[in-house]
Amino acid sequence: MDKGLIARGLKRCSTGRFLLWILPWAALLAFGLYSAGLCLVLGLNQTNMDNRFAFGLWIFLDLTIIALGAGAFFTGFLLYILKVRELHAIINSAVVIGLVCYSGAICVLLVDVGQPLRAWFTFWYPNVHSMLTEVTFCLSCYLIVLFIEYLPIVLKNRKLREVPSFLVFEFELHKLIYVLAGVGTFLSFFHQGSLGGLYGVLRGRPFAFREGLALWPSTFFLFILSAAAVGPSFVLFTTWLVEKMARKPLVRPAVLQLLGRISGSLLAVYVLAKTVDTLVWINRTSPERGFPAAQYYSWQPFGTWILFAEIVLFGLAPALILLAPKLRARTGWLVSAAAMACCGVALNRFVMTIQTLALPTLPFDKFLSYYPSWQETGTFLAVVAYGVLVYSFSFRYLQLFPEERELKLEASQREEPVLAGRY
């Protein structure tokens, strides 16, 4: 039915099967939109957050998907600025992932901040001393850049490209894409940094507070580094997942290995920087504020295991796997390491958000626990469903993997011929 919209030479499942696939996600999205609607109409009393526990599941989700979506800016930077041509095979997919992550994050932030009718206040009355203002501006601007980067991919659709003005605009815009890649890198760089800086400047929360360079606490740089390290891993992981679901090769193994190598190298630098930062924090920053670091880990379930898991299990271990050429060459190891790296960044953002707020900081304060309400969970799931839907439609109707057609032919070339002509 929709064959005319699918790229030439590519095969996709039948319209019926595709509808069956998107139906549950659409239902989940509808449930999530209802949950988000309740929060917007009735207020944040629909959530389990309060004045003391002001950041919850949504901010954790926001920070995590923003970090995972960093593959878009970093892949664009490597391809268009540093001219790593091999990454052309995955750039479209990386842009879609980035767009999904950033737009999903903005939607969830709109629900979290509430008062959507006053959303423009942040632009009109900006508090230039707040890291949140930097976050808002960079996030909004980068989302616009991502939309513009997504536009040529959409306009290359088989039907849309038949419209001469769309075709020519796509052609002309693509010629200038390196400018957008540069701007995107600048914005995403500062956005990731300011998200980290947001925690590092919390003087009243010694668990999160960090020293740093000039205006910026060390978390500013650690967030940038971790996002740049994990972005390629997430692109690698999603590509592998889509290959498994579509049951066909979409990129050459060498491209996935290159992503793994880039991710592994940056992850190794991040683990080193994080280790130094943690040691400085344990031995100087925190004790100077009257908090021996050990006491943070006396509150269960946040034992020292969480620090070990974050730095060693989901940091050092995947970095070493991704840096070892023999392990990297094996898909199982490569994908597992990429998934571990993604879990590592999620755990880091969880620690910075949830553990920071759960820990008591004043003598009369107590350890708090927080469980998201169903409305919060519903909104969270809406973002996941939205991401799956946008990616599914993009994969079906747009050419996310330019080498797919070639790899399809190569795969059929490798099959053993049988001795029977049948034309």
Add this chain to the structure above:
Amino acid sequence: MAHFIFFGALYIVIAVVTSTLSTAVLNSRRTLQSQMTDRIAWNSEFHELPALDRVCRHVLTGELRSRECRHAFDCRECQTHARLIAKHPPTPAGKLEEDILGMSFPLDRLYHRGHTWARLEDDDTVTVGLDDLGRRLLSAPDAVDLPQPGTRVHVNSTAFRVRKRGADVRLLSPVDGEVLETGGPDRAWYLRVRPESFNVKHLLGGSEIRPWLQCEMERLQLALAAEGAKPSLADGGVPVEDIAAGYPDADWDAVCGEMFL
């Protein structure tokens, strides 16, 4: 000071994004006015072809070991082609060569790599048709969409469209010119064109046809294999009249997408 730095950076970013978009819009207007659309469309599609399909015609004939075409199959612009043709002019094929792998490829016409042909008629018009392999792939089409007389067609732009079992196939024009008359599957040709100039350096003829067709049969085998049909070794058989009928489960849009470039 912080205000100036912050807002300065922000406004620079907004200015860069806006000017990039404006430049793209202005350049697009200029390009649209310069009638380059067909060329851009084909170049864009050409670069999406698998490397196997972009191979230079001189590789097919064995003159070069490996070379990817850099001119989107428009050999009129290619210096390598001019040099090689000057060195080894293509020999006319013998009469028997008209029957290649059980298909008819008359030598009175020249062939486009997208399975169309062009023949210069006595009245200096050019007829455009579908070659025998293309005809067998699109045998008994469901619909044919032909341009109106007076329409201008360009080399490598869409000449006409054929629909067959869910596949919407666009056939590439082998010549530049104005459509004078339309034919169809029941006639020997699809279009009669008044050519702007009959420059046919980009078309295949003579002894080039056989190696090209052998390569096309391999591509067809691969395209069918990719659609689930088992690859088979040539056993001397010839392509049947309606190839699509032999593969009822194959996605014909994907097969035609491959074969018609």
